[in-house]
Amino acid sequence: xxxxxxxxxxxxxxxxxxxxxxxxxxxxxxxxxxxxxxxxxxxxxxxxxxxxxxxxxxxxxxxxxxxxxxxxxxxxxxxxxxxxxxxxxxxxxxxxxxxxxxxxxxxxxxxxxxxxxxxxxxxxxxxxxxxxxx
Amino acid sequence: xxxxxxxxxxxxxxxxxxxxxxxxxxxxxxxxxxxxxxxxxxxxxxxxxxxxxxxxxxxxxxxxxxxxxxxxxxxxxxxxxxxxxxxxxxxxxxxxxxxxxxxxxxxxxxxxxxxxxxxxxxxxxxxxxxxxxxxxxxxxxxxxxxxxxxxxxxxxxxxxxxxxxxxxxxxxxxxxxxxxxxxxxxxxxxxxxxxxxxxxxxxxxxxxxxxxxxxxxxxxxxxxxxxxxxxxxxxxxxxxxxxxxxxxxxxxxxxxxxxxxxxxxxxxxxxxxxxxxxxxxxxxxxxxxxxxxxxxxxxxxxxxxxxxxxxxxxxxxxxxxxxxxxxxxxxxxxxxxxxxxxxxxxxxxxxxxxxxxxxxxxxxxxxxxxxxxxxxxxxxxxxx
Numbered sequence: 245x246x247x248x249x250x251x252x253x254x255x256x257x258x259x260x261x262x263x264x265x266x267x268x269x270x271x272x273x274x275x276x277x278x279x280x281x282x283x284x285x286x287x288x289x290x291x292x293x294x295x296x297x298x299x300x301x302x303x304x305x306x307x308x309x310x311x312x313x314x315x316x317x318x319x320x321x322x323x324x325x326x327x328x329x330x331x332x333x334x335x336x337x338x339x340x341x342x343x344x345x346x347x348x349x350x351x352x353x354x355x356x357x358x359x360x361x362x363x364x365x366x367x368x369x370x371x372x373x374x375x376x377x378x
Numbered sequence: 379x380x381x382x383x384x385x386x387x388x389x390x391x392x393x394x395x396x397x398x399x400x401x402x403x404x405x406x407x408x409x410x411x412x413x414x415x416x417x418x419x420x421x422x423x424x425x426x427x428x429x430x431x432x433x434x435x436x437x438x439x440x441x442x443x444x445x446x447x448x449x450x451x452x453x454x455x456x457x458x459x460x461x462x463x464x465x466x467x468x469x470x471x472x473x474x475x476x477x478x479x480x481x482x483x484x485x486x487x488x489x490x491x492x493x494x495x496x497x498x499x500x501x502x503x504x505x506x507x508x509x510x511x512x513x514x515x516x517x518x519x520x521x522x523x524x525x526x527x528x529x530x531x532x533x534x535x536x537x538x539x540x541x542x543x544x545x546x547x548x549x550x551x552x553x554x555x556x557x558x559x560x561x562x563x564x565x566x567x568x569x570x571x572x573x574x575x576x577x578x579x580x581x582x583x584x585x586x587x588x589x590x591x592x593x594x595x596x597x598x599x600x601x602x603x604x605x606x607x608x609x610x611x612x613x614x615x616x617x618x619x620x621x622x623x624x625x626x627x628x629x630x631x632x633x634x635x636x637x638x639x640x641x642x643x644x645x646x647x648x649x650x651x652x653x654x655x656x657x658x659x660x661x662x663x664x665x666x667x668x669x670x671x672x673x674x675x676x677x678x679x680x681x682x683x684x685x686x687x688x689x690x691x692x693x694x695x696x697x698x699x700x701x702x703x704x705x706x707x708x709x710x711x712x713x714x715x716x717x718x719x720x721x722x723x724x725x726x727x728x729x730x731x732x733x734x735x736x737x738x739x740x741x742x743x744x745x746x747x748x749x750x751x752x753x754x755x756x757x758x759x760x761x762x
Contacts, residue, residue: 315579347516
């Protein structure tokens with residue numbers, strides 16, 4: 245079992261997700277920049293969305309940005325009951341043409357989170373990628 | 379390519395149904411077969427769209443349905459594309475008939491989930507999202523469309539009351555549809571006062587979780603002419619995709635797959651949006667209908683709000699949208715919805731839509747997508 249997993253991950257480079265999550269935990273985003281056209285992707289992309297190239301170089305991006313849209317969930321999926329109400333947020337990253345989304349605690353009404361609020365990546369746990377207001 | 383036709387359609391009532399997933403799928407199939415005036419043995423393949431058969435203890439539905447129809451030898455397959463499963467399945471059926479592999483096939487869509495309750499459906503539907511970023515970070519489907527809604531309201535200076543107008547209009551249409559799930563007249567005030575599900579969307583902005591089944595008979599023109607005069611032609615078929623996660627899309631208020639699928643369907647039909655007499659579109663939430671009707675080219679970006687305020691999308695408007703009541707009022711049994719839309723167009727164009735008939739309609743369009751529009755199919759039909 246161990247050997248099979250090793251071969252699989254080596255062939256397809258699936259360790260990228262773990263690397264991505266460990267970077268998220270330090271408040272940063274591991275993006276992949278296409279070596280051919282420069283297009284930026286989140287680390288979990290394996291082929292360039294713009295030109296189809298498979299070569300990437302790491303681009304470590306500061307996990308800070310602006311809230312571009314969100315919702316406040318009052319009828320949650322299983323596992324999130326104890327957190328409701330909470331926000332699910334889409335954030336545009338500063339200085340990069342890239343957005344990332346995640347979970348934000350302690351948002352009870354739209355007055356708590358006007359569009360344009362500055363926010364940052366705050367970690368990763370059983371709630372998913374965590375984002376908090378700056 | 380063979381010219382492809384739809385010669386029969388059937389649907390169960392949509393809503394909370396007691397019968398099993400197999401029973402309702404078979405009922406809709408029998409209704410479609412009888413509507414077409416064919417014998418089951420004339421069916422050469424079955425296309426079955428379903429997402430959560432597991433909830434009613436039956437997956438691999440095809441052979442079970444075929445056996446119940448007395449044609450166990452006929453091949454079938456199951457297709458899952460979230461809420462777009464029905465139209466994607468129809469497209470595969472269409473392509474196989476167009477290519478000449480089959481003369482006549484059955485496409486049946488079915489879903490049976492209401493017995494599982496709101497938490498189960500909210501949770502399992504969230505698995506249709508790009509789970510790592512969305513469902514796995516607490517986003518429900520109402521939440522994802524609510525995020526599109528918040529961006530839309532801010533960008534185009536629209537209000538929550540504007541969204542409510544879509545629900546009111548679709549409920550008005552659904553009142554005229556005996557098979558609709560929510561047959562109840564509502565007002566803007568009712569929508570505004572309903573409980574918030576995922577801000578800014580409230581309960582009455584959301585389609586219901588429904589059980590139901592729909593089926594159509596698809597065949598080549600020679601087969602159609604040999605069996606009936608009452609049929610419609612498929613004149614356009616298009617499919618498209620979008621980045622699975624909302625965060626990856628160029629615009630948060632446009633669904634790329636709809637535009638790609640629509641352009642392909644219009645091109646095949648040699649038509650433009652102005653030529654469409656009415657459309658059944660994917661209004662899983664009120665905001666979706668506004669976005670859809672812009673992405674389909676009926677209105678410019680940001681202008682669907684004005685159209686709804688002016689009543690242009692009502693049953694007697696310039697471009698009636700969702701005469702059936704749409705997902706909002708007719709209901710949304712997710713595996714059946716795309717087939718149900720085509721059944722509605724069949725009824726409309728063959729004089730079987732009763733009180734909700736769109737006057738003088740000759741050309742109808744269906745638009746159905748999976749998840750937040752990560753996958754989409756658009757079809758255009760013409761009366762003969």
